Amino acid sequence: MISQNKRSFLKGSIALAGALATVGSLGAQTANDWPTKPVTIVVGFTAGGPTDLVARILAEQLATKFGQSFVIDNKAGAGGGVAAGLVKKAAPDGYTLMFGSSGTLAIAPNLQPNLTYDSIRDFTTIGLVASYPYFLLVPSSSSITTFDELLKQGRDPSSKLTYASAGNGAVNHLAGEWFKYETKIKAVHIPYRGDSAAVTDLVGGRVDFAFLAGAAALPQVKAGKMRILASASATPGRGGEGVLTLGEARLKGFAAEPWNGLMAPAGLPQPIVAKLNTAINEIMGRKDVVERLAAMEQYPLTGTPQQFTKHIKEQTERWGSVIKASDIKAE
Template sequence: MRFSHKRGFLIRAVALAGALATGSGAWAQTASDWPNRAVTIVVGFTAGGPTDVVARILAEQLSARFNQSFVVDNKAGAGGGVAATLVKKAAPDGYTLMFGSSGTLSIAPNLQKSLGYDPLRDFTAIGLVASYPYFLVVPATSTMATFDDFLKKGRDPASNLTYASAGNGAVNHLAGEWFKAETGVKSVHVPYRGDSAAVTDLVGGRVDWAFLAGAAALPQVKAGKMRILASASATPGRGGEGILTLGESRYKGFAAEPWNGLMAPAGLPQPIVAKLNTAINEIMHRKDIVEKLAGMEQYPFTGTPQQFTNHIKEQTERWGAVIKAADIKVE
């Protein structure tokens, strides 16, 4: 009887070992011939926004590089949370990826108690892709012609300044609160449902200022409807010659620069991670891609998967401190 039990145990153990070996072999085979069918890149925002535009540029280039379709699928909602929850549940086989954003990965965890996903635990970081600075803008009709004019007026409580954002908890809302704390400017926050509505009221002079992405601000500046007073970046030269760079010259460390990166469900095989990371880094630094991004005030922002993970952690702490200091809450 004992022998029979022992023999049965040995048979099961051998079978299990064989299954594991077969499974690991299958994973290795999957990684070696990946991709052999279409890949979906899920974007948590509507088409046409800064995150979506860069995702489509990358998808087009990855399609050409790997000779397979990389298709962008927009799943807007909950500040990217709908897409994150969807991708979290997908198989980690490299055929469902997520184009994550700073708001989804480093701001939402500080604002929402029941997030539904953990940016570090539930995903595999593949690679950072691009970033873009916000610009401090005012209506073209504003009496604040320079940044120093802005500071003088903004520090006077009698001015009753207001600033617009894409909504409570949006990056340009947090940037506004951080900026107020750094400069002593007094201003009331006016949240909108997205940047487009904020732009309309800013151009119309119904709000006094805002931090806006180049994609939203520059067309209005070129049309003579807005004025740029500064770049909310730590890197000089962004926004054009003569544009004041806040984080470089006035307020060291100040940088409101949303970023994005490619992720996969947790457990993506490392050979696929390596393939994609190498491809991203090479694509985003090609001259033609750099020039295409520059036309939209976007900039390559790449690195290793570990650097991506570290950046998520650092940004989560940075924005968490801003949220706590300003006592920002999202219903």
């Protein structure tokens, strides 16, 4: 005979099993149906920058693939930290995503001890999307016409060179300090609020050089307002034919190549993760998308969510080493 306690226990177990099965069924149904309404992709930088431009290409392609709107929401501030804080608190239902960046995920943790987010714990990685090398540029009016001339002038004890960046802690700030450390030149950092302002002052000759993304630099180069001295890549050919690649030719291992990837709040159901990851890999492998990226000197990235997580960890360690060696401090 089964005791009353055992009967109660069995009834409870059966009820719990039923409830879990129902939840699992609903979760699978939600993932299969997703998306049934517009999806927001939060970008932590202003419209028109390299991160924003690639996010918009991806959003457009995802909208076509899934038959729902993928809306870009620019929440600039704190090097992407404002966006990260918002997405961290969002529901993990697939309707709020983040277009994460190397600056937000791998650099900020090394410079800002009181971050309001953890790059790994607070997010679900979905897939890497693209990367791009910075270009080392001077205004076309500059007397500096080659990489070696920049070094010669910067190593002069009386050097008063200045370089621009998108702000303290931005990748092109770190690139500039790393460059100074490796080449032993003297140059004063001039931070701006974003690349656009830095471009304006570089074109005007109010600063001497800068590391800038192709999306910001190439139109100015084509217009004859800037001159490329090198590509901040370690991969031969990245930057265009005849362009010096610093990390391959002159400063072994030097590579200032920001990257982006799609993320979600922690806890996003794995079927939705898989659905989005498959879509990203397919989109970034298409010839028409590759050509659109190439026009901005952007290069597609693909892989699994696990590879994305590993990439964040490796890049955090790498930029941490650069920051320590160059004695960079958050200002």
